[in-house]
Amino acid sequence: MKITQFIFSTAAVLLLLSAKVNACSCAFDSPCQVFSGASAIFIGEMVGGTEKVDMGRETGSTSYEAGEVRFIVEETFKGNPGTEVTISVKSHKNSSCGPYGLIKGQRYIVYAYGESGHLSTGVCTLTRPLSMFSEKDDDFQFLKNLPKAGSGGRLTVSVSADRGMIYKPFRDVAVILKNGEKQSIRGITNAEGIFEISNLRAGKYEVEALWPKSYSSTNSKAEVDVHDRGCATINFVARPDTILTGRVFDSRFRPASVMLNLDPIDLQSDGKPMFIYGRSDDDGNFQIKGIPPGKYLLYFDLHTDDFRKNMKYFYPGTPKSEEATVIEIGSAPKLENYDFQIPKEFNSQIVEGQVLWPDGKPAAGVEVMLLCPRSTQAEGYILNFGSVTTETDEEGFFTLNAYTATIYNLEARSSKIPPSEKDPPAYHSPAHPLIVDEDLKGMKVVLSEAGLTGNGCSRRGVK
Known part of the structure; x- marks a missing residue:
């Protein structure tokens, strides 16, 4: 087996430049993996194609061609292309990968794919002029030192x-x-x-x-x-199969939904950040799965307007890490009953109501949200920084969970067509700022405004 080296030709440089013009994104495996995936690999002279390719620039006498492209085979590394073979080459006209073509008269190393008699190559293969190979190329070295056939x-x-x-x-x-x-x-x-x-x-x-x-x-x-x-x-x-389970609740044992995190406190993480987390559901129950062996602190974040001032609140109920309970994960498959009470200033409350169209009919399947939570106190904390979302039932009724010591904006949004209109724009309700000090029931929310969203984070008119 031999690989003959050549000096860069002008035509090869032109081809390299054309490859840089298109925006096609290609990724390649290692040389031995590419070798495994190819059906045939050979060196051959491109003697003509059935499609002339306009490269969109002056190419002089150089002819770029695609379609059914014929090669005179000089040396074979894999497969049995014979002494002459025809291979399909897509020009990719009017696409991000094109235009693409091979230069007539140029010698190539070809990586072809497909069944015998229906081989193809193209822009996202290692096919390129032989003159563009270098002794430093990994694929060049692999082919140069290719093991004997049958070596496995x-x-x-x-x-x-x-x-x-x-x-x-x-x-x-x-x-x-x-x-x-x-x-x-x-x-x-x-x-x-x-x-x-x-x-x-x-x-x-x-x-x-x-x-x-x-x-x-x-x-x-x-x-x-x-x-x-x-x-x-x-x-x-x-x-790991280890599961940590428990329940999050307020001072009245009502369920609370929060994002929980496990913070490693030993050296088993090699100093790298680990992301082990879970969320308690609407019933307050949580499962954190896949915990590696080690020692951890369980916590959730109390958020402020300035995230740099966020505070961790640790299990079983303290803002001080030194007072937190260390949870040791070993070979036990399940650790249970890690019940976690949220700070006493946050109580879980219920917000219930009905969404109506402007004509008073119930709005089914409408999204209802408590948006832009912020503390009632200057530089105070909130339990969850994201929106709380639900969807109305067939009669337009909804239920949301909220927390005391927090201001929310209640808003309903719908892109559905109301019964009294044929082709209206989307509708939303005006934002209703709320402080939920107690359960709120019987609220009426009207989709009275055109457009998908309103001023959801307006801080005016707190009620």
């Missing part, structure tokens, strides 16, 4: 543990490879979470990762094709 391929299995959106190598995980002949190969991941085997006979394999106790995954098995002289990679990710 390489399979890499990469295993990671999800530690709160931080993925760490998972060592000492057993990996099993099986093929159709029931041959079984076993291995163990190293300190980098890698199990790799070379000179593996080409074929289809089933790969399985055997997770240690208290870990599981939704992708523990995968099938992979190993190609002769190529390579393949499989990635597995496992999460």
Whole structure:
């Protein structure tokens, strides 16, 4: 096998520039993976195509062509294209990937895909003029040092543990490879979470990762094709099975919905931020899943207008981290009954009412929101900084949960057509600022304003 080196030609430079003009976004795997995926790889001279390509600029005597493109094959690395082969090439006219064409008379290294007799190549392949190759190119080095045919391929299995959106190598995980002949190969991941085997006979394999106790995954098995002289990679990710459950409530034991976080306090996170969180539902119940072993503080944020002054409120009910209960996660699959009371100044209240069209008819399926929460006190805190949303039922009724010590703007929005109009714009209600010191029931909200939204964060007219 040989690869002959050439000096850049003017035509090759023109092709390189044309590739930079289009806005097509392409991503490539490693050279051995690209080799595995290609049906044929060869060096050949492009002798003509069935479609002339206008590159949108002056190209002189250089002819860019696409369509059914013919090559005289000089050297083959993979597949059996013969001494002459015709390959389909799309010009991508009037698209972000075009125009694209190959230069007549230019020598190329071609990466072709598809079935024999129906091969194709194009802009998002490694096909390019041979003169653009360099000894420093990884794909050049791979083809130059291509193993002998029949030497088998390489399979890499990469295993990671999800530690709160931080993925760490998972060592000492057993990996099993099986093929159709029931041959079984076993291995163990190293300190980098890698199990790799070379000179593996080409074929289809089933790969399985055997997770240690208290870990599981939704992708523990995968099938992979190993190609002769190529390579393949499989990635597995496992999460701890540990679940932390409990309930969040106010001083009257009414449920509270908050975003909960677990803050690691030991060194198992390697100093990197971990994102382990959950939300209590409308009944106050919460589940936080996939918690790695370690020591944690459970908390939620109390928010201010200036996020830099936000305060953490820790389990079982304190703003001081030194008074918080440390939760230690080990091998136990489930930790229960972590009941968490919110600060006494916040009580959960109910806001109920009905949304009506201007003619007084009930507005079903309308979005109702408590917007722009802010404290009743200067530089005070609120429990949730986001909007609270629900939808009206068939009779236009709604129920929302709110908190004391907080000002909200109540607004209803609908893009539905009211019964008395044929083709109106969207409708919304005027914003109703509310301080919810007690349960509010029997409210009437009218979609009296044209347009999808109003001034939802207006602070005027607090009631």
